[in-house]
Amino acid sequence: DADVTQTPRNRITKTGKRIMLECSQTKGHDRMYWYRQDPGLGLRLIYYSFDVKDINKGEISDGYSVSRQAQAKFSLSLESAIPNQTALYFCATSDTRQGYTDTQYFGPGTRLTVL
Amino acid sequence: DAKTTQPPSMDCAEGRAANLPCNHSTISGNEYVYWYRQIHSQGPQYIIHGLKNNETNEMASLIITEDRKSSTLILPHATLRDTAVYYCIVRGAYKYIFGTGTRLKVLA
Numbered sequence: 229d230a231d232v233t234q235t236p237r238n239r240i241t242k243t244g245k246r247i248m249l250e251c252s253q254t255k256g257h258d259r260m261y262w263y264r265q266d267p268g269l270g271l272r273l274i275y276y277s278f279d280v281k282d283i284n285k286g287e288i289s290d291g292y293s294v295s296r297q298a299q300a301k302f303s304l305s306l307e308s309a310i311p312n313q314t315a316l317y318f319c320a321t322s323d324t325r326q327g328y329t330d331t332q333y334f335g336p337g338t339r340l341t342v343l
Numbered sequence: 344d345a346k347t348t349q350p351p352s353m354d355c356a357e358g359r360a361a362n363l364p365c366n367h368s369t370i371s372g373n374e375y376v377y378w379y380r381q382i383h384s385q386g387p388q389y390i391i392h393g394l395k396n397n398e399t400n401e402m403a404s405l406i407i408t409e410d411r412k413s414s415t416l417i418l419p420h421a422t423l424r425d426t427a428v429y430y431c432i433v434r435g436a437y438k439y440i441f442g443t444g445t446r447l448k449v450l451a
Contacts, residue, residue, distance in 0.1 A: 232386075268443070270443055271387065272441070273438060276437065318387070330437070331389055336385060337384060339384070
């Protein structure tokens with residue numbers, strides 16, 4: 229089984245709809261991240277969470293919200309989806325027990341299309 | 344946060360070494376260099392990272408210049424499955440800053 233899972237893997241929705249993307253991990257990592265990727269570009273950080281009670285905005289958080297329901301679960305919500313939020317979304321985890329380097333491990337991604 | 348510069352694309356013959364350069368001239372003393380790759384639209388896959396010393400693992404080698412302003416990822420014997428976009432990332436306290444990467448094409 230995959231260590232980092234994302235659901236759904238693909239989603240098509242309409243402008244104005246609320247949508248939630250979910251991320252679960254079995255790695256026991258404390259930190260979790262949400263990124264988006266637009267065609268031909270690298271990943272950009274939306275939100276990150278160092279633990280259940282510590283959630284922080286990344287570089288492109290407008291239009292998004294998150295919830296860290298448990299150490300293993302981190303959800304990303306689009307309150308009112310718009311077409312320019314069409315993108316690939318990736319969840320990642322990292323473990324500070326490794327020390328400063330805390331390498332990030334990525335999920336398989338969710339392809340979201342907003343019509 | 345330090346930014347990285349990579350060539351947009353490279354070709355490599357199958358079985359030969361692939362050398363992917365990265366410039367990170369504004370890197371700070373405590374920032375690590377990480378390399379990931381992304382095959383098609385899959386999640387980025389961790390390859391290797393380093394601070395000052397050269398590093399090697401089962402996937403690749405990382406050569407960091409003495410002034411730490413540039414590095415090279417070496418895939419010693421490239422295969423067709425190594426065709427991917429390779430990202431060089433300078434990592435500060437927690438954050439990865441992705442550039443647009445190098446699209447490596449391994450040719451049969």
